[in-house]
Amino acid sequence: MSRKPPPPPAAVLVIDVLNDLAFPGGEKVVPWAHKMAARLKPFLARARAAGFPVIYVNDNYDHWRSDHGEIYRYCTRKGARGRAVVRKLKPRRDDYFIVKPKHSGFFGTSLQPLLQHLGARRLILTGMATNLCVFFTAHDAHMHEYDLYALSDCCAAESDFDHDTALDQLKRFCGVTVMRSDEVDFEAETPAAPEEKDKRRGEAAGKPEKATNAR
Amino acid sequence: MSRKPPPPPAAVLVIDVLNDLAFPGGEKVVPWAHKMAARLKPFLARARAAGFPVIYVNDNYDHWRSDHGEIYRYCTRKGARGRAVVRKLKPRRDDYFIVKPKHSGFFGTSLQPLLQHLGARRLILTGMATNLCVFFTAHDAHMHEYDLYALSDCCAAESDFDHDTALDQLKRFCGVTVMRSDEVDFEAETPAAPEEKDKRRGEAAGKPEKATNAR
Amino acid sequence: MSRKPPPPPAAVLVIDVLNDLAFPGGEKVVPWAHKMAARLKPFLARARAAGFPVIYVNDNYDHWRSDHGEIYRYCTRKGARGRAVVRKLKPRRDDYFIVKPKHSGFFGTSLQPLLQHLGARRLILTGMATNLCVFFTAHDAHMHEYDLYALSDCCAAESDFDHDTALDQLKRFCGVTVMRSDEVDFEAETPAAPEEKDKRRGEAAGKPEKATNAR
Amino acid sequence: MSRKPPPPPAAVLVIDVLNDLAFPGGEKVVPWAHKMAARLKPFLARARAAGFPVIYVNDNYDHWRSDHGEIYRYCTRKGARGRAVVRKLKPRRDDYFIVKPKHSGFFGTSLQPLLQHLGARRLILTGMATNLCVFFTAHDAHMHEYDLYALSDCCAAESDFDHDTALDQLKRFCGVTVMRSDEVDFEAETPAAPEEKDKRRGEAAGKPEKATNAR
Numbered sequence: 001m002s003r004k005p006p007p008p009p010a011a012v013l014v015i016d017v018l019n020d021l022a023f024p025g026g027e028k029v030v031p032w033a034h035k036m037a038a039r040l041k042p043f044l045a046r047a048r049a050a051g052f053p054v055i056y057v058n059d060n061y062d063h064w065r066s067d068h069g070e071i072y073r074y075c076t077r078k079g080a081r082g083r084a085v086v087r088k089l090k091p092r093r094d095d096y097f098i099v100k101p102k103h104s105g106f107f108g109t110s111l112q113p114l115l116q117h118l119g120a121r122r123l124i125l126t127g128m129a130t131n132l133c134v135f136f137t138a139h140d141a142h143m144h145e146y147d148l149y150a151l152s153d154c155c156a157a158e159s160d161f162d163h164d165t166a167l168d169q170l171k172r173f174c175g176v177t178v179m180r181s182d183e184v185d186f187e188a189e190t191p192a193a194p195e196e197k198d199k200r201r202g203e204a205a206g207k208p209e210k211a212t213n214a215r
Numbered sequence: 216m217s218r219k220p221p222p223p224p225a226a227v228l229v230i231d232v233l234n235d236l237a238f239p240g241g242e243k244v245v246p247w248a249h250k251m252a253a254r255l256k257p258f259l260a261r262a263r264a265a266g267f268p269v270i271y272v273n274d275n276y277d278h279w280r281s282d283h284g285e286i287y288r289y290c291t292r293k294g295a296r297g298r299a300v301v302r303k304l305k306p307r308r309d310d311y312f313i314v315k316p317k318h319s320g321f322f323g324t325s326l327q328p329l330l331q332h333l334g335a336r337r338l339i340l341t342g343m344a345t346n347l348c349v350f351f352t353a354h355d356a357h358m359h360e361y362d363l364y365a366l367s368d369c370c371a372a373e374s375d376f377d378h379d380t381a382l383d384q385l386k387r388f389c390g391v392t393v394m395r396s397d398e399v400d401f402e403a404e405t406p407a408a409p410e411e412k413d414k415r416r417g418e419a420a421g422k423p424e425k426a427t428n429a430r
Numbered sequence: 431m432s433r434k435p436p437p438p439p440a441a442v443l444v445i446d447v448l449n450d451l452a453f454p455g456g457e458k459v460v461p462w463a464h465k466m467a468a469r470l471k472p473f474l475a476r477a478r479a480a481g482f483p484v485i486y487v488n489d490n491y492d493h494w495r496s497d498h499g500e501i502y503r504y505c506t507r508k509g510a511r512g513r514a515v516v517r518k519l520k521p522r523r524d525d526y527f528i529v530k531p532k533h534s535g536f537f538g539t540s541l542q543p544l545l546q547h548l549g550a551r552r553l554i555l556t557g558m559a560t561n562l563c564v565f566f567t568a569h570d571a572h573m574h575e576y577d578l579y580a581l582s583d584c585c586a587a588e589s590d591f592d593h594d595t596a597l598d599q600l601k602r603f604c605g606v607t608v609m610r611s612d613e614v615d616f617e618a619e620t621p622a623a624p625e626e627k628d629k630r631r632g633e634a635a636g637k638p639e640k641a642t643n644a645r
Numbered sequence: 646m647s648r649k650p651p652p653p654p655a656a657v658l659v660i661d662v663l664n665d666l667a668f669p670g671g672e673k674v675v676p677w678a679h680k681m682a683a684r685l686k687p688f689l690a691r692a693r694a695a696g697f698p699v700i701y702v703n704d705n706y707d708h709w710r711s712d713h714g715e716i717y718r719y720c721t722r723k724g725a726r727g728r729a730v731v732r733k734l735k736p737r738r739d740d741y742f743i744v745k746p747k748h749s750g751f752f753g754t755s756l757q758p759l760l761q762h763l764g765a766r767r768l769i770l771t772g773m774a775t776n777l778c779v780f781f782t783a784h785d786a787h788m789h790e791y792d793l794y795a796l797s798d799c800c801a802a803e804s805d806f807d808h809d810t811a812l813d814q815l816k817r818f819c820g821v822t823v824m825r826s827d828e829v830d831f832e833a834e835t836p837a838a839p840e841e842k843d844k845r846r847g848e849a850a851g852k853p854e855k856a857t858n859a860r
Binding site: 490492496528529531538539542543 | 709712745755756762
């Protein structure tokens with residue numbers, strides 16, 4: 001009989017994969033982004049199938065409208081460098097979506113309240129760029145005292161140097177465990193989930209009054 | 216010749232008007248919400264015409280998807296108490312939209328970075344409920360040292376007592392000027408606006424590379 | 431045999447009791463502050479004896495030096511209205527101390543990281559003024575999803591109206607349980623405490639190297 | 646006649662120099678910390694003489710008491726590795742002091758409200774370690790849209806690699822200008838300063854009532 005406590009509930013963060021790669025140096029990220037997408041797509045499928053929340057955390061591209069459809073259309077516009085990658089990694093209907101205005105997914109967003117709502121204390125980090133938005137989101141998550149995992153094959157950067165240095169710093173100073181996507185054993189994990197059934201479901205069935213914050 | 220410095224650039228906050236009013240006590244808010252909408256609709260039209268940013272700051276109704284269309288549809292569903300009010304106050308294409316998970320519009324949102332992006336230091340507060348989301352958003356704005364105005368005829372609450380007490384507390388302790396919507400002179404104000412042209416416009420015209428945070 | 435889970439670990443917040451009461455209206459608070467101190471002093475003694483962390487959360491009086499001694503001296507200066515109250519409620523060596531620059535104890539402070547460090551999820555609120563710093567700290571704590579208690583006899587305000595209205599709003603909208611100090615049963619509560627032994631204690635005994643954030 | 650606007654008011658951040666260097670790898674920082682102190686001490690003297698606010702932003706060493714004297718004593722205890730450096734860089738009576746619980750100076754602190762109080766929009770970064778607390782404080786400052794300068798000879802890290810990589814990343818991605826301390830021309834800068842005279846001064850002279858947040 002094991003006395004080891006179960007791992008805290010986990011969620012998957014998918015950082016800036018809706019990305020037109022139109023920034024300076026973005027052309028160097030393209031091949032790495034394709035490799036990342038090839039691994040990330042099946043990983044997300046496994047996560048969803050096992051009941052783990054998948055949370056897209058994505059730049060707002062100066063839209064400030066809280067509309068992920070608009071961001072998706074913008075990043076898949078004709079000629080956008082990231083188009084094929086973005087299409088491959090299109091968010092699903094049941095994924096969560098957080099729009100961020102800056103590098104870190106915790107800055108000016110509801111990521112922290114969402115994770116609290118879900119009860120998640122363990123985060124699996126994926127996306128790009130490894131040394132920027134993934135890195136700074138990981139660091140903020142570390143300050144918030146989450147248990148952290150970064151998937152080396154589901155992240156992408158401009159160069160091996162940027163990618164490797166970032167993962168190395170996260171290991172050394174932010175308590176991040178770096179692993180490959182095929183090393184994640186969803187059977188051994190507990191998915192994060194809101195305590196009460198998602199309230200939207202009650203809608204059709206003549207949902208009773210509930211206390212919201214919309215007052 | 217006046218030596219008085221011009222007022223700081225202003226923005227209009229529209230708080231929780233996409234609202235199904237399905238919370239306990241919501242039925243008492245209904246008549247006040249209708250009165251509010253009758254004043255708020257023309258006020259927003261004046262603000263937009265004068266070039267002032269209109270920022271919807273709205274509860275997420277536990278959707279956590281950063282999708283204001285979904286929230287609009289939810290609050291205008293058949294039988295929703297707030298349906299008529301919500302339809303009257305539907306956000307326009309050029310309005311900003313901030314989804315909030317809790318009472319205050321500053322908690323877990325990008326309202327503060329958006330206001331910084333716009334250069335707004337003066338906020339005109341409208342919406343409901345006066346004593347809850349308007350009140351707590353005003354208080355957070357006060358701690359962030361914004362110049363604050365609340366429009367008594369463009370806010371609504373469950374009762375006169377709740378409405379009046381809240382406005383009175385904001386006056387006494389948060390430096391809020393309380394006025395009616397017809398007292399706002401947009402000619403004498405400066406609209407907040409991002410320093411550089413909104414970047415979305417460049418999209419169709421073969422926009423050049425820019426530095427985003429989506430890395 | 432009870433299946434009820436134990437209450438989450440608790441901490442006591444003591445808000446703005448180092449107070450010169452030199453604000454407009456402060457003279458009206460004086461008699462209430464004396465009544466509060468008469469109840470709060472023995473309550474804090476009970477809390478400390480039972481091992482519960484006592485956290486002073488106090489205005490910085492524009493000192494911005496992170497020095498609670500300086501704030502204590504300032505508020506007990508000759509002629510300060512609050513002098514007797516402040517002396518009565520002087521922080522003890524083992525109490526925590528958070529300096530805040532604005533109304534809410536969570537705004538621009540390390541209260542949230544401290545509570546996370548302590549593992550506290552249940553807060554007992556005391557101090558003044560009931561309708562300002564206690565009220566807004568309670569509201570922020572509610573948005574952070576703490577379990578909340580306010581002690582009516584250990585809070586003070588300018589008037590019964592301000593005091594009662596604030597407590598009533600906290601009950602109605604922020605899930606706060608309002609009770610008297612003699613109703614708190616420390617035997618039935620679990621004190622919050624850092625998981626690892628407080629690291630300062632190791633100091634004299636040739637403390638080994640530890641990972642801090644001071645790099 | 647120049648039409649160029651004056652630079653925004655500046656403040657100096659001194660990060661984690663009250664440091665016992667007792668973390669793993671701290672012994673490697675020691676020689677660099679001595680070099681840093683040799684440059685930083687005269688730089689701070691110049692800054693103070695020119696009227697620029699000097700803000701110590703320092704780890705709390707798990708004290709959580711908001712007491713910088715206690716931290717100073719702790720880091721200069723007998724046998725502490727950083728003792729000589731800390732003594733050399735002792736804060737002065739008119740310096741500001743922010744205690745931080747985590748890497749970034751903005752996380753769980755009043756640094757942002759203090760900078761707003763001072764009107765500072767331009768920050769000169771010094772301290773250690775270059776790749777940790779300096780780096781992450783710089784990044785948060787960048788997300789808050791400050792104008793940023795880092796002084797290469799007034800920062801220290803474990804190795805040249807850590808130091809240089811961090812400064813390079815700050816240049817590439819956070820808009821930080823990297824320079825040496827002797828390149829800072831205080832004559833050409835505007836010191837940040839609170840709009841109203843510091844209120845403490847009024848104390849002795851029978852200061853009138855003022856509105857504080859301590860209610």
